[in-house]
Amino acid sequence: MNVLSGRWVAILGFILWTAHAQAFVQEMTAEFRPDPSNPMINRFKNTTPESGICPWHIPERCKQLGIFSIRTTQIQFSSNGPILGNHVDPRKGVMFKLPTQWRDLPVVHLATGKSETVQIRIAGIGGKFHMPPPYDQTSWMYGNGSWSGARPPCLPTGYIIGNKYYLLWSWIAPLNIGACNVQAVKDLSSLFYETFEFSYELRTPNPLMMEAGQYVGTTTYSIGPNADFDFGDIMMPTDNQLTFNFTLDVDHHLKVEVPPGGNRIQLEPQGGWQAWLQNGRKPSRLFRDQTVNLWASSHFKMTLECPEPLGNTCSMRNEAGHQVPLDVMVSLPPGLSDASGRPVNRQPLTLDGSGTELLQPSMYVDRKPSTLHFEVKAAAVEQMLEQPGSTYSGTATVVWDSEV
Structure with missing residues (x-):
């Protein structure tokens, strides 16, 4: 007397793209697939390939903080002049002002045009710097203001490795902070950042409330003096933009x-x-x-x-x-x-x-x-x-x- 029928569809994704002259593009991916062993966990899994501090050095701490890291040599920084010892103006030395506030990123369903919102913020900074001989690590202030201890309002990760002439380091950047800096105590003729490393935090929509299909969107950060990533007036980037292209896949049941x-x-x-x-x-x-x-x-x-x-x-x-x-x-x-x-x-x-x-x-x-x-x-x-x-x-x- 009665016939039952069901219709079910369950794939959703999202891609962010942009092409821009002089823009480093970072692909970001995440997915949601229902997990029968954890039915109460209803959030996206970040599937972006990681590099740098989080996967290689402090994975558990990053997991606790809910952050991820990426290390690249596609953006580098070189000084455009000397860094004077005991400089008063932080902009004339090593300075890091980051977009640590949450940024809304609209993503649009390709089939229906329905919009959802992803949020991203930069949650840490790091890299590898080189100094030309005879300059060495004695050029820097130590203690709480050193590279290893980080300079407030940034927080240390405990990670630092290198020798007299180069150093790999990483700091954590809390929400909505100002600039962090390290003061040189001796004159430096030049400084070079070989790698650019950043940590980030994501907030994604509730996948249970999203339609099956594919969503796309993009966002771009500026890099340079007084930009989103502002490293002061001395350290000049090889690229002036960082674009995030996101792809979120959802497999609904x-x-x-x-x-x-x-x-x-x-x-x-x-x-x-x-x-x-x-x-x-x-x-x-x-x-x-x-x-x-x-x-x-x-x-x-x-x-x-x-x-x-x-x-x-x-x-x-x-x-x-x-x-x-x-x-x-x-x-x-x-x-x-x-x-x-x-x-x-x-x-x-x-x-x-x-x-x-x-x-x-x-x-x-x-x-x-x-x-x-x-x-x-x-x-x-x-x-x-x-x-x-x-x-x-x-x-x-x-x-x-x-x-x-």
């Missing part, structure tokens, strides 16, 4: 599993037909509850389809053509709610989809039981009993549709 025989429903009174056959007691309703298993990691809608509708629902008909309404309702497992955030309990399914046009998860629902309730109400049952010897049958198609 929407799957329905009907147990064997579950697509044929037989309606009966409470306790069966014995009370009617033995005592003539009319049943107040005919019903059947059918359990189906459900997987869902994104919003979806539910509707009815039927060859012989009656009002906003389906129907059953006997051989003589007498027709009665068949009501279909759904109860969904915890973790799924309606558009108002309420649990879904015996919610009517209708031909126009009203009331079930948006069903949304707060977690990944992994093979949880959902119940379809089929019912013929008392008034219709009384009409059916006036047609003795009749057999009523009908078809109802229940649709789970991810195209909301």
Whole structure:
């Protein structure tokens, strides 16, 4: 009497691109795929290849801070003049002013044009510098202001390695700070940053609320004196822009599993037909509850389809053509709610989809039981009993549709 059908789609991605003269482009990727072993973890996984301080030296601390690092030689810095010992103006020496504040990055669904927002901020700085002989590490102030200890408001990572003439180092940059600097205590004729290393932090949208498909967007930071990445007036970059191209892939699940025989429903009174056959007691309703298993990691809608509708629902008909309404309702497992955030309990399914046009998860629902309730109400049952010897049958198609 009833046929169940499901529609499910589940791939989403996002790409950021830009081409610009003199712009270093860094591809950034992340993905979301539901994990049955961790259904409560509903966030993107950063899949951008890492380099530098986080993967090679302090992975656990970076994990605690929620930051990632990239080291490159595609942007380098050279001094445009000498750095004087005991200089008063931080801009005339080693200075790092970073875009540590959160920046909104709109990303757009390629098919629908719907926009979501990613946020990024720079969370650390590092690199490798060289000094020409005879200049060496004694040229720098030590203690709390040294390369190893970092200069407030930056924080140390504890990482430093090198010799008299070069040094690899890395600092952490807290949110919304000003410039960090190291003062030279001796004159330096020149300075060269061979590598440019930065750490970053990401905030991504809730993937459970995003449509399947692909999103694209881009953002660019400026580099140079008084730019987003401002290393003072002495250290000049080989590139004046850093562009981030993001790609986010989301693999949503929407799957329905009907147990064997579950697509044929037989309606009966409470306790069966014995009370009617033995005592003539009319049943107040005919019903059947059918359990189906459900997987869902994104919003979806539910509707009815039927060859012989009656009002906003389906129907059953006997051989003589007498027709009665068949009501279909759904109860969904915890973790799924309606558009108002309420649990879904015996919610009517209708031909126009009203009331079930948006069903949304707060977690990944992994093979949880959902119940379809089929019912013929008392008034219709009384009409059916006036047609003795009749057999009523009908078809109802229940649709789970991810195209909301």
